[in-house]
Amino acid sequence: MVGDRFVIEGGHRLEGVVRISGAKNAALPAIAAALLTSDDCILEDVPDIEDVAVMSEVLRRLGATVEWLGQGRVRINAARIHTLAAPSELVVRNRASFVVMGPLLGRFGEAACCPPGGDVIGERPLDVHLAGFRALGATISRFEDKYRAQAPRLQGTRIFLDYPSVLGTENILLAACMAHGRTVVCNAAAEPEVSFLAGMLNSMGARITGAGSNIIEIEGVPELHGTTTTVIPDRIEAGTFACAAAISCGEVVLENVVPRHLDALIWKLREAGAVIEVGERTLQVRPSRDLQGVTVQALPYPGFATDLQSVFGALLTQAHGMSIIHERVYDNRLLYVGELRKMGANVVVAGQTAIINGPTSLAGAAVRALDIRSGAAVVLAGLAAHGVTDVGDVYHLDRGYEHFAEKLQGLGAHIRRVSSKAQLTSPTR
Ligand code: EPU
Numbered sequence: 001m002v003g004d005r006f007v008i009e010g011g012h013r014l015e016g017v018v019r020i021s022g023a024k025n026a027a028l029p030a031i032a033a034a035l036l037t038s039d040d041c042i043l044e045d046v047p048d049i050e051d052v053a054v055m056s057e058v059l060r061r062l063g064a065t066v067e068w069l070g071q072g073r074v075r076i077n078a079a080r081i082h083t084l085a086a087p088s089e090l091v092v093r094n095r096a097s098f099v100v101m102g103p104l105l106g107r108f109g110e111a112a113c114c115p116p117g118g119d120v121i122g123e124r125p126l127d128v129h130l131a132g133f134r135a136l137g138a139t140i141s142r143f144e145d146k147y148r149a150q151a152p153r154l155q156g157t158r159i160f161l162d163y164p165s166v167l168g169t170e171n172i173l174l175a176a177c178m179a180h181g182r183t184v185v186c187n188a189a190a191e192p193e194v195s196f197l198a199g200m201l202n203s204m205g206a207r208i209t210g211a212g213s214n215i216i217e218i219e220g221v222p223e224l225h226g227t228t229t230t231v232i233p234d235r236i237e238a239g240t241f242a243c244a245a246a247i248s249c250g251e252v253v254l255e256n257v258v259p260r261h262l263d264a265l266i267w268k269l270r271e272a273g274a275v276i277e278v279g280e281r282t283l284q285v286r287p288s289r290d291l292q293g294v295t296v297q298a299l300p301y302p303g304f305a306t307d308l309q310s311v312f313g314a315l316l317t318q319a320h321g322m323s324i325i326h327e328r329v330y331d332n333r334l335l336y337v338g339e340l341r342k343m344g345a346n347v348v349v350a351g352q353t354a355i356i357n358g359p360t361s362l363a364g365a366a367v368r369a370l371d372i373r374s375g376a377a378v379v380l381a382g383l384a385a386h387g388v389t390d391v392g393d394v395y396h397l398d399r400g401y402e403h404f405a406e407k408l409q410g411l412g413a414h415i416r417r418v419s420s421k422a423q424l425t426s427p428t429r
Contacts, residue, residue, distance in 0.1 A: 003420030006391040006405055008382035010364060013287075014250030014411040020238045020257050021047040021402040022072060022231030026193040028096035029170045030200055030231060031055045034076035035064065035103035036177060037204060039226030045072045046231055047402040050395070051094045058097050061087045062104075072231075085112040088145055092117040094399065095124065099167050102129075102174030105138060105149045112146040120371060122330035128161050128168030135159045136172075136179055156181035156220050164189040164214060164300050170197050177206040179220040188216045191301040192261045196232045203227040235261040237401060238283065239308040240376050243315045244408065245285035246274045247384045252411055254283040264304040268296050268312065272319055291315070293323035293358060300329065310336045310377035316356045317345040318384060323356040336374030339367040343381050343389065364389040372400035379404070383413055 022045035032055070034041035046052060056066040056074070063082035067075045084104050091097040095118030104111035118124060130140050130147065136159075138151040156179045161168060169189040174197075176183040188194065190212055198211030204227045207219035238257045245252035246269065259266065259278045266276050266283070272294045275286035293316060298306040306329035316323040317340060327333045334354050337347045342365045346357040364387030369375025375397040382389030394417070397404050405415050 004394050005418045006379060006382070006394050007416050007418055008364070008379065008389045008391065009414035010362070010382055010385035010387065010389060012248065012383070012412055012414050014245050014248045014252050014383070014408070014413060016411045017253045017255060018241055018407050018411055019255045020233045020241070021045070023047070023193060023234035023236070024049060024051055024400050025096070025166070025236070026196045027052055027231045028055050029099045029167070029174070029193070029197050030229065031059060031066070031074070031076060032099045032103055033174060033197060033200055033204070035059065035062070035078045035081070035100060036107050036174065036201075037224045037226055038079035039077070041076045041204070041226050042228040043074045043076070044228070044230040046074045047072070047234065049402050050399040051096065054090055054093045055096060058086055058090045058100060061090065062100070081108065084108055084110045085146060086114070088114040094118050096167060098126065098129065099171050099174065101133070101147075101149060102171035105133060105151065106154060106175040106178045109152050110148070110150045112143055112148040114145045115147070120332070122332035128163055128165040129171045131162070132159055132168060132172035132185075133175060136175055136183065154179035156183040156218070158184045159186065161185065161187040163187075166191050166194060169194050169216070173198060173201065173208065173216065173218060176218040176220065177201055177208070177224060178222065179218070181220055183218040183220070185216045185218070186214070188214050189300060190214055192232060192235065192258070200227060200229045203229060233257050236305060236307040236373075238262060239265045239305065240311050240380070240401070241407070242269065242276070242283060242285050243308070243311040244380050244383060246288060246291070247315045247318055247380050249287045249289060250285070250411070251287055252285050254285075255281065257281060257283050259283055263302060265308055265312070268294055268304060272316070291319035293319045293321035293356070295324040297326040298329050298333075306330060306333060307373050309333065310373045311380055313337070313347075313354060313356065314340060314377040314380040316358060317347070317362065317381065318359045320359055321357070323358065325354040325356070327352045335370050336377045339370065339374065339378045340381055342367050343385055345381070361386065363387055366390045366392070368392040369394055369396040372396050376401065379408070379415070382415075383408075
């Protein structure tokens with residue numbers, strides 16, 4: 001809820017087992033992919049988060065049915081699409097809604113959508129998406145507040161992406177599945193969520209190869225059919241809980257993870273001195289005191305994920321010596337540092353670089369979630385701080401983390417949600 005806060009009493013070690021949910025950034029394009037067929041598509045392990053609710057509503061407003069069957073199972077049917085224009089008042093609520101453009105254009109030859117919303121973390125242009133549609137033969141025009149893409153039948157071609165945009169690559173894959181002939185996408189994003197989407201599309205009859213590398217080939221097919229697909233585990237949620245365990249000197253087992261999706265984080269955590277045990281589908285973080293400062297660069301996959309930069313930054317406030325974070329993906333993703341400073345962190349920012357000197361003894365303070373991942377960073381800082389941390393605007397966290405406070409409570413954190421209407425009370429487990 002807008003206006004809700006988390007109240008955290010710091011200083012309690014996290015202990016226990018937490019199950020990682022299905023990935024937000026895999027579920028959102030997967031929901032859009034169901035627009036490519038008139039058959040039922042069933043998605044499993046869909047996280048119950050605000051961004052998924054918004055995406056589901058976007059599809060409903062286009063004419064699809066989206067039913068929650070319980071336990072993360074969602075059935076989508078797009079047999080009766082009655083408009084090809086996405087509702088602007090929903091699209092402005094997150095970035096991923098723009099990914100309905102690709103499937104609508106691919107299946108119906110037309111799509112309209114306004115520029116999407118999403119976190120305020122820097123420039124987030126759409127040139128990669130639009131250049132991809134144009135290369136496939138679509139005409140792009142502006143209609144009211146929307147971009148409109150039109151093409152009687154898309155034509156496969158060779159496309160070079162100026163930047164390996166994740167949603168840009170996904171939008172092009174979705175559009176190109178039913179194009180005439182072969183499409184080759186060069187400088188494609190290699191994120192696991194792209195590979196997952198390609199796998200789902202292949203299970204619907206698409207012919208995509210190379211996903212997970214930076215060259216993806218799509219052999220167009222005349223039509224796609226329904227599927228049942230399980231959403232991959234959320235590597236960003238997993239990384240967040242790994243950093244939460246480490247910052248609290250705790251001992252936590254993460255279940256339902258794909259460890260190789262977290263290679264960069266595991267590497268950096270170990271370099272800092274954290275003790276991490278990797279299982280087939282689990283990750284165990286053991287108590288590790290005396291962490292050492294490290295240098296990290298946030299980059300496209302398989303580089304260190306920008307979405308984990310802030311929680312790792314929070315952890316590095318507890319490491320000995322100097323740490324340096326270079327944010328290379330977004331041009332304004334170090335704003336959370338201002339919130340950490342309110343808690344006593346010793347961090348300076350120069351351009352896209354944060355320099356952290358530690359360890360600092362953090363003190364509870366009134367801070368805000370500025371976006372999904374900055375919110376997670378201040379919650380983690382609150383777990384390690386002395387006294388009570390009051391985190392405002394936690395609706396940002398609701399967009400991307402399933403039952404965040406409840407999962408932390410399950411590990412022993414003293415965190416509680418205070419509704420905007422309720423009186424502030426002391427935290428309980
Ligand atoms: N960019 C362009 N042109 C474009 C699109 C993007 O230059 O047409 C640039 C942006 O300016 C930015 C960079 O590319 O500097 C990264 O943007 P990208 O398009 O790759 O990001 P995205 O696809 O919009 C997804 C995730 C983000 C995650 C990024 C990078 C979803 C729904 N969102 O966004 O997730 O940070 O990839 O990994 O998949 C989050 O979950 O908190 C989140 C922000």
